[in-house]
Amino acid sequence: MSVFDHIEFDSHEHVAFYHDKEAGLSAIIAxxxxxxxxxxxxxxxxxxxxxxxxxxxxxxxxxGMTYKAAMANIALGGGKSVIIGDPRKQKTPAMMEAMGKFVDSLSGKYFTAEDSGISVTDLQTMATQSDYIAGVNAQYHYADEQPDGNPAPSTAYGVFVGLKASVEHGLNSSLEGVSVAIQGMGHVGYRLASHLHAAGAKLYVADIFPEGVEKAVAELGATAVAPEEILGLDVDVLAPCALGAAINDQTLPMIKAKVIAGAANNQLAREEIGDMLVERGILYAPDYVINAGGIIDIFHQRMEKSTNAALRKHIEDIGTTLKEIYTRADAQKAATNRVANIIAEERFSLKG
Incomplete structure (x- = not known):
């Protein structure tokens, strides 16, 4: 099947495949x-x-990155790269060097950064082969801490700000005593849990790997839940922070939460799920809006001049943007994901 015929192809400008047998790398950049x-x-x-x-x-x-950048009001486009392999077993420095060469082959049309399975150390290895690696020379941190290039803290803080705004709009409540089920306790999920714990929320957590869950139970007083049960818990908020498509035709009927606000990309298996959420009275925070803290962080690191305060303000604007989407969606009786899409498309589409 041609890439052009793929169901997820949407006028993508460039899709590149790369294989380095010696380095064990099989990767795609879109x-x-x-x-x-x-x-x-x-x-x-x-x-x-x-x-x-x-x-x-x-x-x-x-x-999703194109829409995310547009809604975050930053002058960047959308791209992504994936490496096929188990990061816990197959990743090597040689593989990361090869990935750096792959990124470099696009001559600056695409910049990469950290995501699932990739660390700042991996990016530093890639950067030995390319100047188009973001997150390796960090200068700013939203909380005035020492920056290390990892955008996860900013992503988590943005999700926290967005979840708080969603609870205020959807439940007319503060976070004190609100129950939140977090699916995925990785770099972002655990940091989100920490913010929520400090705000007085009651936490339920799950992950296919036990380390983050055990840490959340010990340090944040969270309740551990089996991965297959987390989506159906009787809680106020569901925060998907793992892989995409968690909200689908099979899982939707079991969801009892009245607010869905999490860090995962592409949370809805298809756009129509958003319409179904409206019918069920569930408020959905469009994923590429609420999880934009990371790309905002990277944008500020690439600016000639910024400040910690400017970065923090930009991330906190996520809450304001979400409330604007909710207000417009309520007025139009429309799904929040469709309203967000329209706004983003108006921003990144070329005019005339």
Whole structure:
């Protein structure tokens, strides 16, 4: 099947495949749209069951980055890269060097950054082969801490700000005593849990890997939940922070939460799920709006001049943007994801 015929192909500008047998690298880079600027999107390493699954993921994720950049009001386009393999077992420095060469081959049309399965150390290795690696020379931190290039803290803080705004709008409540089920306790999920704990929320957490869950139970007083049960908990808020498509035709009927606000990309398996959420009275925070803290962070690190305070303010604008989407969606009786899409498309589409 041609890439052009793929169900997730959406006028992508560039899709590149790369294989380095000696380094053990099989990777794909997808650039969706560069109308607002060069494409930026993290590099994800995951044990995909097939190259077809990897292609589906990179096409969806790169498109989401275009919408994310537009809604975050930054002059960047959308792209993404994926490496096929288990980061816990197959990742090597030679593989990361090869990935750097792959990114460099696009001559600056695409900048990569950290994502699932890739660390700042990995990016530093890639950077030995390319100047188009973001997150390796960080200068700013939203909380006035020492920056290390990892955008996860900013992503988590943005999700926290967005979740708080969503609870205020959807439940007319503060976070004190609100119950939140977090699916995925990785770099972002755990940091989100920490923010929520400090705000007085009651936490339920799940992950396919036990480390983050055990830490949240010990340090944050969270309740551990089996991964297969987390989506159906009787809680106020569901925060998907793992892989995409968690909200689908099979899982939707079991969801009891009245607010869905999490860090995962592409949370809805298809756009129509958003309409179904409206019918069920569930408020959905469009994922590429609420999880934009990371790309905002990287944008500020690439600016000639910024400040910690400017970065923090830009991230906190996520809450304001979400409330604008909710107000417009309420007035139009429309799904929040469709309203967000319209606004983003108005911003990144070329005029005349």
């Amino acid at each position: 650039i969706h749209n560069t109308n607002l600027g060069p494409a930026l999107g993290g590099c994800r390493m995951w044990p995909y069951v097939s190259s077809a699954e990897a292609l589906t993921d990179v096409l969806r994720l790169s498109k």
